[in-house]
Each structure stands twice: as C-alpha cells, then as structure tokens.
Amino acid sequence: MESGTGSLPGDLALSQANPACVVGNVFEGNAGALAALLSDFEHIREAKYEPPEQPNSLTYGTYWCPLHKDVRASNGVEAYITGVSESVAFKRMTEGRTFAGAEWWWQDTTEGVDSPKEYHTDCDLHLTRDGNVKVHPSVSSVFYATPAQSPTVVFDQVTVSGDLSPPVPTKAVLSFPNVGQLLFFEGSLYHGVLHHPRPDPAHPARVTLLVNWWPERPNGPADLPSVYKSAISCIAISDPLLIQPVHNATLDAVFPESEIAEQVIPQCVVDWLSSNDGVSAVSFGFCPLEKGPA
Numbered sequence: 001m002e003s004g005t006g007s008l009p010g011d012l013a014l015s016q017a018n019p020a021c022v023v024g025n026v027f028e029g030n031a032g033a034l035a036a037l038l039s040d041f042e043h044i045r046e047a048k049y050e051p052p053e054q055p056n057s058l059t060y061g062t063y064w065c066p067l068h069k070d071v072r073a074s075n076g077v078e079a080y081i082t083g084v085s086e087s088v089a090f091k092r093m094t095e096g097r098t099f100a101g102a103e104w105w106w107q108d109t110t111e112g113v114d115s116p117k118e119y120h121t122d123c124d125l126h127l128t129r130d131g132n133v134k135v136h137p138s139v140s141s142v143f144y145a146t147p148a149q150s151p152t153v154v155f156d157q158v159t160v161s162g163d164l165s166p167p168v169p170t171k172a173v174l175s176f177p178n179v180g181q182l183l184f185f186e187g188s189l190y191h192g193v194l195h196h197p198r199p200d201p202a203h204p205a206r207v208t209l210l211v212n213w214w215p216e217r218p219n220g221p222a223d224l225p226s227v228y229k230s231a232i233s234c235i236a237i238s239d240p241l242l243i244q245p246v247h248n249a250t251l252d253a254v255f256p257e258s259e260i261a262e263q264v265i266p267q268c269v270v271d272w273l274s275s276n277d278g279v280s281a282v283s284f285g286f287c288p289l290e291k292g293p294a
Helices: 031-047 076-085 088-093 257-262 267-273
Strands: 002-004 020-023 063-066 101-110 124-128 131-135 139-144 152-155 158-160 163-165 171-175 182-186 191-193 205-214 248-253 281-286
Touching (some): 020 088, 031 076, 031 101, 063 076, 076 101, 152 182
Parallel strands (some): 248 281
Antiparallel strands (some): 002 248, 020 182, 124 131, 139 205, 152 171, 152 191, 158 163, 171 281
C-alpha cells in the first residue's frame, strides 16, 4: 500500500484509465461563498419544484445551466458551476473540450435508512423515430454539501450494448464526503454509492449537488423558473490546483464481488480507515477478485 499527500498530478486528464480526480474544499478560507451557494441550493431544494418532463425525453428531474460568455449566472448554483468551469484544474482535466452547459440536480438521503444510490452511468435517454438514443455527459461531478460516511465509488467500466466493459473492474476510486469536497469523473463511467456497515447516527444526512457537463444540451434538463433566481451571479471558489490537496491513498487489496453486489464498503477499507483518519479519497488497484456464488 502506498499513500501520501502533495500537489495534484501533472496529468489530470480524465479518461477510462484515469477515471476520477478528487479535490478538497473548493471554498477553503471562503466561508461566505460556501454559505451563499448553500443558501440558494437550500431555497431551491425546499421549494420542491418539479421540473417538467421534456418532449420525447425519458430522463427528467434536472436543471440546465448554459455556459456562454453572454449568459449571466442567475443563482448561486449556476455561479458555482461557472466558477468550476473556469478553474485551471477543470480545464486541465477536460483537455480543451468545449461545453454548451451543465446539467445539475441533487440527492438527499438518510444514511442507515435509505438505500444507497444504485450503480449506474449518467445519461440522457430520449426517443427518436429509430428508437431510444442514450448519450453520456462529457464530465460528471459530485459536490458534498454535508459530511457523511457513505462514499461515492467510480469504476473504470463503461457500458457497451448493455454490458459492462471490462466485465470486472481493474481500478476504482472511493470519495468520502467532506463539506466542500469535489469529485470529478469521466461522464460515461459506472458509479454509485457504498454504504457503511456501521452508520454513524451523528451524520445521518447525505446531501450532494451533482453537475454534469455536456458538449451539447441534452433533451432532459429543464430551465429553472425565474422565481428561483437570486442576486448571486458570481461566487469565488478556490481553484482546485491551489487548495490544500486531499490525502490520496492507493490500496492494493481484494474487493470481493459479493461486497460489490451488496454496495457495501469493503471490509479491507473499513479496517484501513480505522488507522488512517481524515482520508478523503482512496484509489484501488484491484487484485484478483474473490468469486461470489454462481
């Protein structure tokens, strides 16, 4: 096992081989900006507005944030998205890709009560004359609004004609929620949430803001009504390359297929975390997996 801290790697480009990048608090030293984002975020969440379903779209429940120089952010969430999009780290991770905008939504679960988010790939699914069309975002991300035990897991797998490729993962990244922490990953990758075998009642709420960047606007996201606009049009974030880097660790260990199927944090990670406090992310290189029951 190797672990350490230091500057983020020079090659940040996201790909299936380099599935994810985890950075620490992008509001480090800027509590006012974080409070402004969370205030607008909470206002929209509490309003329980349901975006309308878009014609011919089989995915819905998300909002659209355009990314054009002549379009001004209309609330704290859009200001946050704009700030991240303009960061040096994001531009390095996306290798000069261009984006029409970003799709955003949230997840709010109670640990130990709600089931963890199932494994899936982010996509836009819509109907055409020739059948269903499935398209993946270019980049996906998770912003953690609360501390929690249940990590996001990203595997180096994509879906091809409904099957996972490769059939068994060779690499995965676990991102443990800390307020302000930000996880980026390639938009086509298989991911989900793992639950902790012993949930901590002190941190029951797991609230995340999800943002996906798209080269063209997909069919599903809806425009946010003007009633949810605020006076916040700019939020200063710390560029992920300039913040205190997270403690990234590489753990070569067996990840049994039974634990993957149950969406539980592998026992080897639970044991390792007990003697490594403050870890924000763990990168796995898989050893040969134990076979589950046939």
